[in-house]
Amino acid sequence: MKKISLLFFTLLFLCNAAFAQFRTQAQQQILTNEDSLHAGGVGDKKTILSGYGSAYYQHNANTQTSIATLERAVLFVGHQFSRKIAFFSELEIENALVVGNETKGEIAMEQAFLKFNLNPNQYIIAGLFIPRIGILNENHLPVNFNGVERPMVETWVIPATWRELGVGFYGRARNMPLNYSVALVNGLNSADFTHGTGIRDGRAEGSMAMANNLAVTAALQYNVRDFKFQLSGYMGGTVGLGKRASDSLSLDGGAMGTPVYLGAADVQYNHKGISVKVLGAYIAYPDAGKVNAAYAQNLATGMYGAYAELGYDLLHFRKKTAQLVAFCRYEIMDLNASMPAAPEGIYDGTLKQSHLIAGFSYLPLPNVVIKADVRLVHTGEQNPLLNINPPPNQLPYKQNNSFLNIGIGYSF
Amino acid sequence: MERRTFLKASCRMCLLGAAGLLLPGLVENVKAGNDKYYKTKVNDQNQLEIPLALFDDTTLQIVRVKGWDYDLAVHKKEDGTFAAMLMKCTHMDNQLSVNGSGFSCSMHGSQYDKDGKVTKGPAETALVQYKAVINQNTIIISE
Numbered sequence: 001m002k003k004i005s006l007l008f009f010t011l012l013f014l015c016n017a018a019f020a021q022f023r024t025q026a027q028q029q030i031l032t033n034e035d036s037l038h039a040g041g042v043g044d045k046k047t048i049l050s051g052y053g054s055a056y057y058q059h060n061a062n063t064q065t066s067i068a069t070l071e072r073a074v075l076f077v078g079h080q081f082s083r084k085i086a087f088f089s090e091l092e093i094e095n096a097l098v099v100g101n102e103t104k105g106e107i108a109m110e111q112a113f114l115k116f117n118l119n120p121n122q123y124i125i126a127g128l129f130i131p132r133i134g135i136l137n138e139n140h141l142p143v144n145f146n147g148v149e150r151p152m153v154e155t156w157v158i159p160a161t162w163r164e165l166g167v168g169f170y171g172r173a174r175n176m177p178l179n180y181s182v183a184l185v186n187g188l189n190s191a192d193f194t195h196g197t198g199i200r201d202g203r204a205e206g207s208m209a210m211a212n213n214l215a216v217t218a219a220l221q222y223n224v225r226d227f228k229f230q231l232s233g234y235m236g237g238t239v240g241l242g243k244r245a246s247d248s249l250s251l252d253g254g255a256m257g258t259p260v261y262l263g264a265a266d267v268q269y270n271h272k273g274i275s276v277k278v279l280g281a282y283i284a285y286p287d288a289g290k291v292n293a294a295y296a297q298n299l300a301t302g303m304y305g306a307y308a309e310l311g312y313d314l315l316h317f318r319k320k321t322a323q324l325v326a327f328c329r330y331e332i333m334d335l336n337a338s339m340p341a342a343p344e345g346i347y348d349g350t351l352k353q354s355h356l357i358a359g360f361s362y363l364p365l366p367n368v369v370i371k372a373d374v375r376l377v378h379t380g381e382q383n384p385l386l387n388i389n390p391p392p393n394q395l396p397y398k399q400n401n402s403f404l405n406i407g408i409g410y411s412f
Numbered sequence: 413m414e415r416r417t418f419l420k421a422s423c424r425m426c427l428l429g430a431a432g433l434l435l436p437g438l439v440e441n442v443k444a445g446n447d448k449y450y451k452t453k454v455n456d457q458n459q460l461e462i463p464l465a466l467f468d469d470t471t472l473q474i475v476r477v478k479g480w481d482y483d484l485a486v487h488k489k490e491d492g493t494f495a496a497m498l499m500k501c502t503h504m505d506n507q508l509s510v511n512g513s514g515f516s517c518s519m520h521g522s523q524y525d526k527d528g529k530v531t532k533g534p535a536e537t538a539l540v541q542y543k544a545v546i547n548q549n550t551i552i553i554s555e
Contacts, residue, residue: 048503048504048505050503050504050534052534076504076520078504078505080505083481084481086504086505088504088519117481117507119481120476120480120481120482120483120499120507121483121507123507132518138518138519138521139520139521140521141520141521141533141534143532143533143534144521144532144533170518172509174448174449175448177509177510177511179509179518221509223509223510223511223512224512225512226511226512226513227512228511228512270511270512270513271512271513365533366530366531366532366533366535366536367533367534367536411520411533411534412533412534412536
């Protein structure tokens with residue numbers, strides 16, 4: 001009942017804020033026709049189509065295999081209902097083909113939310129959206145990150161692109177270059193967590209999410225000179241079952257029962273063609289042992305990841321639109337940095353990894369990119385206890401591997 | 413050194429480094445006041461008037477116009493002229509934030525330089541610009 005009351009008053013507040021301001025005739029006249037949305041009144045409705053996509057070729061040195069795929073084709077549709085209320089969506093097709101029961105491709109709504117502008121500094125969004133966690137989650141378009149592949153840390157520790165259903169409040173401070181956001185979203189589902197993928201498989205992504213358990217995310221961004229500092233976090237329950245079912249599994253249910261915590265800090269620097277990104281993230285899942293006992297998943301109580309990237313635009317001083325960015329990124333992560341005591345947890349050395357990526361991004365325009373890079377991977381040793389019933393012809397596990405990647409990307 | 417000790421030491425170093433970088437900038441921003449809004453409204457001649465003195469200590473001033481849904485960024489160029497740009501992303505109309513080298517949109521990552529030109533997509537067109545001319549001690553902004 002409390003939740004319904006809270007939702008009702010939130011909607012009432014939004015409607016009030018959305019229609020609280022009006023503009024005088026003189027104020028409307030200063031605005032250009034080109035900017036008709038901003039002018040309000042006649043012509044304030046508009047529908048926008050845009051999107052992004054990427055395709056790549058990858059060669060795996062250990063297996064001596066190569067793949068080529070249309071990784072993503074995403075269509076944005078946005079509609080401005082009024083000066084204060086807009087709709088945004090992203091419809092994604094991964095790997096081009098979705099047919100029958102084959103698992104090659106995927107069709108998914110990446111985002112679909114309503115945006116309520118409160119004032120030039122603040123807005124509320126509601127629906128399926130991507131919270132501000134880390135760097136890539138919010139800025140995942142291929143023209144905006146170096147490397148054919150997204151950073152590993154922001155794929156497996158921060159499971160980008162991570163979207164959930166909920167309500168978010170975004171704004172920026174009045175007297176300093178500080179941006180903030182806070183959001184209430186549905187929680188993760190511990191029953192779907194799998195060994196080796198962190199918390200990634202527990203995401204509902206807007207599809208029949210268990211909403212008995214909830215999560216809160218928040219972020220602070222501070223811009224100073226050419227630096228951008230950010231702290232972001234996530235805290236949420238992971239058991240969405242009813243009391244009877246959760247009790248039977250000896251798990252804590254409720255909004256924040258069996259909680260998972262994620263904290264991330266990052267710094268970005270851009271100046272005269274030099275770009276630097278540094279990010280660190282840590283996940284704590286104190287009750288992983290209980291979840292392992294319930295579902296036999298071998299989850300970790302602690303996971304971490306960090307990366308540092310240096311890039312330089314070789315064409316920066318030629319003052320041309322084109323950019324040719326040479327970059328190098330080093331990533332470390334351990335998806336089982338700390339494990340519950342045996343028999344509830346067994347350490348898997350292959351999940352402790354380092355990745356060294358070096359390559360180029362060529363952007364003839366800010367919206368088109370051609371990428372090429374090499375990724376060198378090193379992992380820890382395989383734990384024989386986790387290699388159950390190996391086939392007689394199984395090859396020994398190789399701790400080192402390398403990948404050659406070539407890709408294209410676009411956004412508009 | 414144990415991993416835990418190493419991580420703790422690294423975090424402390426990062427925090428100290430961040431504090432060292434943040435403090436001078438914070439002090440400078442507060443002194444210059446370049447992130448404080450100058451509030452104004454459209455006058456009877458359909459113009460905005462902004463005191464020239466606002467640019468004594470800064471080259472960028474954010475202007476909050478009464479009744480507008482987006483702020484206006486007024487930038488003093490190296491040649492002494494001014495550019496007035498609407499802080500509205502030309503991709504999907506989201507509000508923009510000021511960063512060190514221009515403006516950025518958090519919705520899809522578009523970036524613009526100080527002159528409003530796109531430096532990172534998905535935006536493709538420059539920010540909406542208004543005329544900005546100096547009249548004695550005032551900057552007059554109009555269509």
